[in-house]
Amino acid sequence: MSLSPENARQAIPESDASESKDLPKVQIRGVNFFYGSHQVLRNVSMDVPALKVTALIGPSGCGKTTLLRCLNRMHDLYPGNRYEGSIQVQPDGTDILGSGVDPIQVRMRFGMVFQKPNPFPKSIYENVAYGLRLQGMNRRRELDERVEKALREAALWEEVKSRLHQMAHNLSGGQQQRLCIARAVATDPDVVLFDEPTSALDPIATSKIEELIVELKKRVTVMIVTHNLQQAGRISDMTAFMYLGELIEFGETNRMFTNPAKPQTEDYISGRFG
Amino acid sequence: MEVFPRTSSRRLDKAVETFMVWVLRAGGWASVLVTFGIVITLVTESWPFFREVPLIRLFQDTMWTPLFAQPQYGIGALLAGTLVTTGVALLVAIPLGTILAIYLSEFADPKFRDWVKPMLELLSAVPTVVYGYFALLSLTPILQKIFPDLPQFSMLSAGLMMGVMIVPYVTSLGEDAMRSVPMLLREGAFALGDGKLGVGLRVVFPGAFSGLAAAYVLAISRAVGETMIVAIAAGLQPKMTMNPLDSAATVTAFIVQVSLGDLPHGSIGYQSIFAAGAALFLMTLGFNLAGHALRRRFHRAT
Amino acid sequence: MQPEPLRTLQEGRARRRRAIDSNFRRLGFFLTLSTLGILAILMLNLAMNGLARIDWQFMSSFPSRRAGEAGILSAWVGTLLLMLVTASAAIPFGVAAGIYLEEYAPKNRWTAFVEINIANLAGVPSILYGLMALGLFVYQFRFGQSLLSGGLALGCLVLPIVIVATRESLRTIPSGIREAAFALGATRWQAVWHHLLPYSTGGIATGVILAMSRAIGESAPLITIGALTFIAFLPPAPLISHAPFVSVDWLFSPFTALPIQMFNWVSRPGEEFQSNAAAAGLILMVITLSMNAAAILLRRRAQRNITW
């Protein structure tokens, strides 16, 4: 089955967004992942709900980043990596791990924000416009509109509107990370993946980005890896706890933090390890 | 909701990608083709020479005169020239290059070093014909004041000049190697009260040794293959001598000497320079591979 | 409290170490300056012997049996045209190979072989490129003792320099930049073309300049293909007055070049030819040293402009 984001968009009209909230957006089923012969993910299954923030927590090295990067097929860029299982994206039900699916089209549907801000050494404008250009948008007026919209969504517009054509590297670290968010959301992806987006930032920049993520979920599904439990508690609706490559527990954040079902989850949340 | 063409150009992008992979891969092949070109040319063009001349004569004969009516094929006469000029060059380049490397990496002010290192590298950018000119017309007359019997062409003069040319290779690679020795190791020795030179010699030098050895080996390869300096200043007559005060042709100078004359395709002279070239290729191949392996070992160790 | 004798012993040791260190520092500084001094002496020597010889007549005359009337017209035109051939061969292939090895090549035996091959190629004596050109380009491909044969020989010679410079300059770009482009849906080539190449032009240009400066000074490969002949004419012009306005006849023309012209003069007896040699050498030195200086400055600027 081929990916057709156009259909995807028609199937969830914006006015229906509130009703579709509990629909799963991404259904992960029995995913195993191998770096060469080293298995890092073991039989991970979970339903990521649409238009919510889902946090992935767990001790360092448990496979959070690895799972996140399965969703936009980043692992395909390096030789020797292997997936098993399926990841279906609703509403069209495409299995993005399926053979015949073009990883590049998957990446166009899944935006990604990295641990360290990584803007291109180009102008602020060109950073945001790049994804749009890749998807075939070239008309100046359209680009201008989209870039402005994305920068507003990333709460950066007011700070940079007078210097859109200056180098992105002149921005502060927090601004750079918001620029990367603008770059990721400019193309209207279905899901945005965040890999510890605030771990390189100071507390003020961090709280701005947290606010931003909460705003974003009105429009897109968010998955975020964080090593910061308070952060997961503040911004996420759902939390998945991983340990040694396995998904131990997955549920509503409030419930997970107050009343974890599994002893390992409780140990981790109460700070007894990790 | 407005949807822009997410997929319209994907097929084109894919075609471009496939095409570019081939173009870029062709670049990689080009470098292999050059090596094949060199090897195949050396083998095929020197083949008739080695068919005519039994290998044993290369080592039995004491003179290299393939163009004479009664030809002699003692390649030792050419190798001696290469060996002596290379030896003289290394006697300059290795001590001087190493001292400069230790000084620049352990003693010099970083600002001074950043300024001086590229200046030193200019020495290896000087066209070798200029070095040859200088060796023949300036260095040799000076040396003749010290050694009155020194002939106009001498391996000493050419070797010394070549040493100067090679210093930057040793210094630059050597300094890189020494500087990548972790600070922690140095601090250990400093904490015991050692001085800078002591630390440099007892900790940094051994720590960087495979890197330095790579620099030395690559310097040898340079010296063995250097052509213009020896062709201009060491003389073009093959001679079985190990005396640096004498003149003698190196393997490379012999190739130049034959090339200067009329060189019909397929003549014995033509074949003999490819035979000399094959010997040169094998020697430098050995040094280059050893240097590469040492460098890789060093990078893996640090 | 340490016993008295041990303390004085230690103080003595420490004092000696400081003395050794400061002596070595002086030695190192002196040797550094002396080594650089050789470069200065070289330049001065060439200038003293050759500067007076450089004038319009020298630049615009063909070589001649009479030293006073000889000039370097065919030599510098030859060098210029050679560099055109060398650059057009070495830059595209070298940059392509660098990109391939750094961004595309799978980690397998073939790639390992190509890498060792390039490392070796960088150390192959230049005269062997001349022998290859003689056997392959001059006789096998029948290009003759021409600008094309000479330029290609030099192109092969500097190919590894361009490859290594391209790779090193791509390697300084952090992987986060590549991943950012890929995550937005760029193909590998789009990542290269939109990002990696533009961000590494400084480094690649530095390498190309160094490669060309190396090629300009090379004489051994050109002598081997038989370029050391008396050339008192210019190759046919690349631009002509009638359609199609460009001509490739010059590629097949015999030629001479600055370093071989200089070699020719060095090997002749007589002060006058030697000052011709010094003049040609001075021009060569100025060209190669200023190219190297430009490369150094370019590298510095590239490093300063983009800090990752």
Ligand SMILES: Nc1ncnc2c1ncn2[C@@H]1O[C@H](COP(=O)(O)OP(=O)(O)O)[C@@H](O)[C@H]1O
């Ligand atoms: N490129 C790789 N090759 C091999 N092993 C890797 C690679 N990246 C990560 N790993 C291993 O996979 C495991 C999970 O890593 P990761 O997903 O980065 O953990 P997390 O993000 O939860 O800290 C770790 O044991 C790590 O060592």
Ligand SMILES: [Mg+2]
């Ligand atoms: Mg991680």
